[in-house]
Amino acid sequence: MHCLNKLLISFLLLCISGCSTLFFYPEKQLVRTPEQVGLAYQDVDIKVSDEVSIHGWFLPVEDNVEVKGTVYFLHGNAQNISTHLRSVYWLPERGYQVFLIDYRGYGKSTGEPLIPDVFHDINAGFLWLIKQPSVQQKPIYLLGQSLGASMSGYLVGTQPEMRDRLSGVILDAGFTSYSEIARHIASDNWLTWLFQYPAAWSMPSDYDLIDVVQNISPTPLLIVHGTQDVVIPYQHGKKLLAKAKQPKAFLSYTGGHIATFNDVGNQNLLLEFMQKFTPTKP
Template sequence: MSRRSFGILLIIPLAFSLSGCASLLFYPDQTMRLTPKTLGLEYEDVNLTTPDGVKLHGWFLSAQNEPRGTIFFLHGNAENISTHIHSVAWLPGQGYQVFLLDYRGYGLSEGSPDLPDVLTDVATGFRWLLSEPRVADRDLYLLGQSLGATLGAYFVGANPEARARLSAIVLDAPFASYRELTREKLALFPVTWPLQYPLSLLMPDDYSPIKNIAKLSPLPLLIICSETDDIVPARHSAALFEAAGEPKALWITRGPHIGTFGQENNRRRVLTFLEEYKRNASPAVGAPTTRTK
């Protein structure tokens, strides 16, 4: 078989799969590798049901000492909360409660992930937080990483109630457009490079955060990206930052994709941001773009 024929055989099924290609964004894993107890964290299981009848699972991590606020954490597109917990396991020790949610199809959550269904999952988790007495009258923040940042940004932009209740939103390695990221990935391979534009047009883009991130304002926004990220290029964060309203900040770091909180200096800076934007604080509007090495 010629190389050209082999390439065509690869492209044809890819093109057909992209006709429902939003599902290609998700790489769920049902295996739970640990619990918060393994990490010495106090927690409880949270079981929710979406309006369309899908049962979801999450963990609510208790803060050590008096809670300073609550973090709604949305993880990336692979594995589940039992691996992504490492990104936020340090927060309870700093006085923050954390709610980690698995989207449908991930971990112990039922169903199969797709867009816009996972946005329903995010909304279900947020509604639970609003009804939770331990969260009431305390600052509430959304922290998303990669796909979770992308989902969270769109969700908050589309929901006035979320914007009104949140104290701030933190996006770590978001991508601005599902369609643009698809095109970039297709451009990496010689076989798919010639079809990067027509195939990427099959990717739904209606729920990309570049569409509505301007609506987040005046909710404080922090975008974090790594200039050495080889999964989601930093230009996606730059595009979102440019489109967003004030107050906003863009932090440019170095390191692997969603490796931000493996670095102590990044942890300290995020804590400072959360404290700055407590509802009773007087934040400095229009924080500048900064670079962390």
């Protein structure tokens, strides 16, 4: 969830308006394509409504590599899929297809990002994905990072039809609630310290991951968090783990915010989690 520090000054307005747009920092310009880092890809455009369409990339596995499954990737609150590609570019050579989308307002996606409107984008992407022939009869895993973890985890926890189609859920650096993360950000700077509680009170309370994370069970859940994360404190991950039900696992690593898959060891641990929970009949 890069650029959350940009929210500091905005909290003065937030206390008045409670506007969820302050959680989103989209960039329209794509800085690279998968082809530029040696990956095959398909451009995907999905119509969500008459006013909104979302854009994504589907990354097939490399030639002569067996398809082991598919990862549906939901990125954090800043930039777009071209910058977050670094978290998942390594998966196709390891046998996992990847589908990553930009929420409305990001990259080539139209519209304005708002909560809960962005939930329709995540759902639309998922419905497109499960209809693809190459995805059929293979496990599907959801991987969300930062704001993407909190939003997508909330949807899995409230929509059994999504939960039951997934073979595993990975939530990397998710936060427990909008009010708690807002209070943390405000309290971390002397300019906004006095506004930490008004900021927390102004946040939406109907879409908090901590309230529904237990409902992800019985789908296997992996919670990931860096011990040096100063954007979303490590304790958020521990609280989510405590509330979640089995089967669950926790990947703790020494590192900062969503730096997880810069490390090959963490990549291998993710693969071990997915392989452990690969169903015989997806």
